[in-house]
Amino acid sequence: MARIGVFVCHCGENISSTVDCAKVAEIASNYPGVVYSIDYKYMCSDPGQNLIKEAIQKHKLTGVVVAACSPRMHEPTFRKATAEAGLNPFLCEMANLREHCSWVHFREDSTTEKAAELVRVLVEKVKHNEELFPIKVPITKTALVIGGGIGGIQAALDIANSGHKVIMVEKNPSIGGKMAQLSETFPTLDCSQCILTPRMVEVAQHPNITLYTYAEIESVDGFIGNFKVTIRQKAKSVDHKACTGCGLCIEKCPIKKIPDEFNAGLGNRAAIYVPFPQAVPNKPVIDRNNCTYFLKGKCGLCKKVCPADAIHYEQEDELIKVDVGAIVAATGFDIKHSDFFPEYGYGKYADVIDGLQFERLASASGPTLGVLKRPSDGKEPESIVFIACAGSRDPAKGIPYCSKICCMYTAKHAMLFKHKNHHGKATVFYMDIRAGGKMYDEFVRRAIEEDDVNYIRGRVSRIYEKNGKLIVCGVDTLLNSRPVEIEADMVVLATAAIANSDSEELAQKLHISYDPYHFFSEAHPKLRPVETNTAGIMLAGACQAPKDIPDTVSQASGTAAKVVALFSQDELTREPLIAYVNNNTCVGCFLCQSVCPYLAIEKEEIRRRDGTLVKTVAKINPGLCQGCGTCVALCRSKSIDIHGYTNRQIYAEVSALFNRREYAGV
Amino acid sequence: METKSKIEPLAQPLKEKILNEINELVMKCYQCGKCAAGCPLSGEMDYTPNQILRLLQIGDPLCDDEVLRSMGIWLCLTCDTCHSRCPQEVDFPHIMDFLRSESIKRRKVHPKAKEIIAFHRSFLESIEKTGRLHEVGLIASYKLKTFNLLQDVDLAPKMFVKGKLEIFPHRIKGKEAIARIFEKAMKEAEND
Amino acid sequence: MTKIGYFPGCSLNGTAKEYDLSLQAIARIADIELVELDDWNCCGATAAHSLNSTLAVALPARNLAIAEKMGLDEILVPCAACFSRLAQARYEIKSDEKYRTKIPQLIEMEIKGTANPITVLDFLNKYALDKIKDKLYNKLNAKFACYYGCLLTRPEHLSTIERREDPLVMEKIIYLSGGMPIDWAFKVECCGAGLSVVRTDIVGKLCAKILDDAQSRGADAIIVACPMCHSNLDMRRNEINKNLSTDNEIPVVYITQIIGLALGIDPKKLGFDKHFVPTDKFLHKLQKQTVEV
Ligand SMILES: Cc1cc2nc3c(=O)[nH]c(=O)nc-3n(C[C@H](O)[C@H](O)[C@H](O)COP(=O)(O)OP(=O)(O)OC[C@H]3O[C@@H](n4cnc5c(N)ncnc54)[C@H](O)[C@@H]3O)c2cc1C
Ligand code: SF4
Ligand code: SF4
Ligand code: SF4
């Protein structure tokens, strides 16, 4: 016979202000099978938990129903207490009186009545609960880091320094990401390369890190602790073991006019190239889409001049299979370019540039060696207009969010310009200045107060070119919305930060969710900001949302801590609330397999002792199953069930609702 | 047209009427000023488009009154520049149309806008009578309404010589039908 | 022979006779019949939608209904302002239940919104250009600033033009006709339209900026596809020049007139004598440079 205990919590006044808790406890005591029932002000407090523990022992309870807040909040608390009293924790259930009743209704008899009904439903369920035991899965203690920007670099170094193996996959020929392209960084104006390159080198030399550059993720299978990943190593056409990095090939390559990605299109590179002088690895790859040898079958100059015989045109893409226990996505972000803006000329004015282009112009290693020269004619600009929120916070352009980094880098850009040209005129059009962060607002104030940057509050309606000048038509909303026209030599758009164009594809390979703008979604916006909804896959940096370097690095270290915590165990313990198959009734149709969003359903052959095949049935991989129940709903022979939410339990709850009022007593 | 009487408080904030009647949400405007920056007339207006929206957003009878008495609403050319570039997709010209008819209905028209309305009225009268616009008739009627007798006198003879002015109006056959359309539309406007 | 509904609107009967003349000439050569709507009425223009929103839909709707009754699927509306009113009325009737029931009662006619108004640019692109391509034998050695103004490019839901901030359709047509379109910055700026009579001062200021930009970039003529733009830029030239340091004498020409020239039609028959700003210098220049091919 069931011996159920009911514990009704007031949650301070959260529940008791609209629900008569004592009355609920009283009604519950009449439910069949309930042998003990009590209410208390804070059930989650120590004395509250003790009430439960004592009752379990004293009344030899076989099931516990705590009527309190959401199970998301305190289920672990009460299950732990139950276990401490010697009862299997999965025999404890929670009725959510707070979110489902007291918060959404007024104080009325019917509110109390509803609360009592919610308790009764759970009492009926818990009668059918079974003892369950946590699942254990082994862990491969190697992490995969996808993306070698500052986010990926930080996560990889932290994990590697904790003694675990790391595999880093970077799609470009060098690691470094956007930070490698920056000139100086806010809020301290230290040189970006100077602080980044030592870390890049550390990654390359770290004994625990294996680096694959010019490589991408082909496929991901498996589950937390046990991922099986295939990496596509794109053919570099250069044997990096043999190559000495002398650079003769680059010098001799006749194809030299390819727009240079690293310089944001402002310079040129050859078909065989190292993206930038401090690249890691500092060895070239051949860009086959532009190489004459690959396009026309002729040339071969680089091979001829290479003293190390490192050029291998016949090299092919290679698929490398690795086993990892955790994955960190750190693939960063992209920005919109000036051709995105019809009202700013559809990209037809060469001197209307984006922020990254400005970084390259300002960078000592950039195409102009740090002298600000405008792209159209190489003239040094006397007047620059900076436009904040270009494309951001702009629902009409499909980007309603704030890109977060641009207020700060715009102030930085204006400052850098003024430092290079003291008499220059720097104008910033902005809507709000978002400079929340340590030393951030001070930084912006410095631009305004010390460097005399003219901040005008208003959006720019259009830009056109006249006699070699760009005419910027804006407005000063702080001056009676007076229209303002500024003649500029160059305009820098702080364009919206967006997700990478391939981020959706990668998210689908990883089976992680993403937001409408294709940034990867964290598991909880506040409490689980570095994990994804897929166990074992975490996030670092701007692939989750636009972020600056300090935020990226913090998140990367947070992610590394999560990975290291995972790797600190030899086996993984998981809640057993997952699906299981009844082999006797399964007909092997595998409809379930086709719908499982976590690819947790495999095939299992049932054989006689002599080895003859009886049938093939579905088998749930306990490491992958998230207990979502999609398969249960679909299985026609009703052969799948979910531990903790079995059909029997659900039927018991539903039929309890149908037999209403019997015990209501109100 | 302009009544000097003290401000009668509006029963319902204009912004609610705008939402109910033409389904435009003035609260969407976040005061970036891009409309004013691009509006060909913001330099001439007493209140620029974003300022009119700001007044409406406050939802205060005094502010609503200022909007209806403003000259800006009469200068708007419905060129749609503001709307087409507005990041928040505020259809401002649509709101302007509403404000103009509201301003007339509540007799709050800015004194300097009288001529503009007189012109619009003369224009509509010309159509009401004949079904089409008769330019000579329009100008004559407008001049009588505003006493701007000398305006554009230099244009008329030249237009006539170039065969661009018809002295006599063309009356369409369905002019009674047109008159009935006017009657019904005007009645409807009075009723709501 | 292709048949298309034709709504000339009040201006093409009056101030914009040359637009009508040149358009009809092209249609004849292209072998397209322009069927004028029976007993059409004025679209109501700015006046109607400034004062009475119902009237603003009802007046153009009557014309749409007439076209439907005549079995016409498309109506060529050469005036960009009329086009905007007709297209907006059709849009309201199709999208707003309120108008769908109210309008038939007002105009005492049935209306479904099947007749689609098209602009002169749509007309040229879709019907005329193909048919006259081989007959365009004049090379027009002059620089043209194509001016779109507001109503061809805005609002978005009515416009059929791509790249609305920097459209290129007229430029393509001019190029096909042997002319040299220039890149300039005031293609889609407003000319002042409806304030032409009452606030000529404002029209003067706005048009001055437009003409000045065209002149500074070496335009020999401004090309328009709207009688409102034309009358502001052409008839108001005295007022405009008050805002400029030197008098601007660039003629303002309808796109159909230019095509007419390219087709070799006599400028008189295209109404070049009807402009306020003299076109003789421009025509003379063309004649001098015109090479028959
Ligand atoms: C103009 C500009 C100026 C800035 N200035 C500053 C500043 O002064 N201070 C500051 O703190 N922040 C600044 N930032 C922000 C800074 O750039 C970012 O915070 C930082 O780059 C984020 O690092 P990340 O590693 O997350 O992404 P990223 O730097 O974008 O790196 C991502 C890496 O992942 C790789 N990758 C992408 N997709 C894949 C894939 N599918 N497979 C494998 N690899 C992949 C990329 O190639 C790249 O190497 C600026 C940003 C911009 C645009
Ligand atoms: S083979 Fe290709 S990469 Fe090598 S030199 Fe020739 S073009 Fe350059
Ligand atoms: S960070 Fe600043 S500039 Fe960038 S979108 Fe946000 S508010 Fe605009
Ligand atoms: S452009 Fe739009 S959002 Fe900006 S001030 Fe004008 S109406 Fe408001």
Ligand code: SF4
């Ligand atoms: S529609 Fe009116 S308010 Fe908007 S830009 Fe044009 S004139 Fe200005």
